[in-house]
Amino acid sequence: MAGTGEAGRPRTALRRALLPLALAQFICSFAGSNMNVMINDISEDLDTTVQGVQVAITLFLLVMAALMIPGGKLSDKYGRKRCFLIGLVIYGIGALMSAVSPGLGVLILGNSIFEGVGTALLIPPVYILTTLLFTEITSRARAFGVISALGGIGAAAGPLIGGVITSAISWRAAFVFQAVVIAAIIWLSRDLRDPLPADRTRPFDVGGSVLSAVGLVLVVTGILAADQNLALMLGLIVAGALVLTWFFLSMRAKERAGREALLPTSLFRNRTSNLGLVTQNVQWLLLTGVSFVVSAYLQVVRGYDAIQTGVIFTAMTAGLLASSLAAERLAKRRSQRLLILTGFVVTLFGIGALLALVIGTPNVWAFAPGLLFIGLGLGLMLTPSINVVQSSFADELQGEISGLSRSISNLGSSLGAAVAGTVLVAGITSTPERAYGLAMTVLAACGLIGLLASIFLPRTITTAQASESAAAHPPEAMGTA
Structure with a gap:
């Protein structure tokens, strides 16, 4: 006989509900990294350059980041399951268009x-x-542990699966393959239930959505233009930066006028959440940046094909899987702060290994130790960072903080591909070893920022305590989330 879970629902029903949600996060993360091993194949087939493929990868991540917050708000207005399914359909259409491009x-x-766009609609729900x-x-x-x-x-297995x-x-x-997985998720979602009705009367901040999207696009596009024109x-x-400042000021003005803004400014007054968002941003920046830099270096400089490049990345995948599986057990004994802090230290050690062992040696296995440590470090801290942020707010703000959290994470991914990728691409044909070393050094500097943020996280907050804070506000007490 099946046990009973939350809200009287059988635990088997909850597990069935979690499966499509977790698979959706998997395929969207997969999409952000699997193209890295296709750089040479796409460049030759479509008669483009490494930079052209980098632009496509970065724009995908940037569109997600720019539209994730509006996507979270739309899910409140039109329903979380409806936006989830619409996002899946749009994503599937895009995957098929890409396949025949x-x-x-x-x-x-x-x-x-x-x-x-599809990802921005389906991930907040x-x-x-x-x-x-x-x-x-x-x-x-x-559940958050499974999804993260x-x-x-x-993201880590994307290169291997894509390479095969x-x-x-x-x-x-x-x-x-992506389209097939999307179709499977749609089928698995047929019994998915939205606990709260949609609020069609809830206003949608179009102006704020435009300002936030334009501001993020301008910043990342500026980074992509670094190797072409410094003034540009x-x-x-x-x-x-000016547009994003305008966006923040407009939100504050709307709140003072009693109108609903895209994001409540109170989200930015929570010190713990702000630090958690910084760690999330840097984690995904490192994951995407390392994946792009190593993949491009292996293919363009050393001439490896997609499958060879993907196999090398099994070290990162193994490390991430091992630490992710142990994360729940570790969270019962150690604070979230310590797990995040340790994760950054291990990840930075891995980047150091990629610098020390790779440059100057033709041995392909020199990449394995660094990628393994990076996977171990990232897997150790992904779940605690999400739990720190999500659990910092009551349920009535979950729509807003979910959108902001996913936007910040995907912005980190786009910055990883843009910053490290731009540094690498600028010198990959003329001085490949120097370009690789500089790109990894830039990633290490970003990792130090994440490490610093994790040091300032509260020492006394454990996973259980944060979860208790989140669970203290049942869905029945929610207003608009």
Whole structure:
């Protein structure tokens, strides 16, 4: 006889609900990294350059980051399950468009735009529905652990799976694979239940959505322009910063006027959450940045094919899987702060190994120790960082904080591909060893920022305590989330 879970629902029903949500996070994270092993194949097939593929990868991540917050708000207005399914359909269309793309333009439209928009619609409901469905102290932490682990594994295993498919069939088949997984998720979601009704009367801040998206696009586009025109880069970054400042001031003005803003400014007054968001951003920056830099270096400089590149990344996948599986057990004995802090130390050690062991040696296995440690470090801290942020707010703000959290994480991914990728691409043909070393050094500097943020996290907050804070507000007491 099946046990009873939250809200009187059988535990088997909750597990069935978690499966499509976790798979959705897996495939979206997979999409952000699997193209890294296809750089040479796509470049040759579509008659483009390494930089062209980098732009497609970065734009996909950027569209996700720019639209994730509006996606969270739309899920409140039109329903979390409805937005989840619509996002899946849009994503699937984009995957099929990418599979048949005759040139870089159609690939960017399908992969960067359609898949990016679809992801921005479907990911916020993943985290909101998880929060609403899993209200018990331990089950919510476990559910977030499963989702974040599959997300990390999807990003880490993307190169291997993408490499196998590309070498066995073609890079286009990797997008067909995504479409098939999306179809399976839609089928698995047929019994998924949204605990709260949609609020069609809730206003949607169009102006705030535009300002936040434009600001993020300008900043990341400026970084991409770094190797072409320094003045253009500075101009775009400054313009983006000004637009984001305008966005924040407009939110505060709307709140003072009694109107609903895209995000409540109270989200930015929580010190613990702010520090947690910084760690999330840096974690995904490191994961995406390392994946792109190592993949591009192996293919362009050393001439490895997709499957060879993917196999090398099994070290990172193994490390991430091992530490993710142990994360729940470790969280019962150690504070979230210590897990995040240790994760950054281990990850930085891995980056140091990639610098010390790779440069100057032709041995391909020199990459394995560094990638293994990076996987171990990232897997150790992905779940605690999410739990710190999500559990810092009551359930009525879960829609907003879920959108902000996913936006910050995906912004980190886009910055990883943009910053490290731009440094690498600028010198990969003329001085490849120097470009690789500089790109890794930049990533190490970013990792130090995350380490510093984790040091300032509260010492006394443990996973259980944060989960208790989150579980203290049952869905029935929610207003708008």
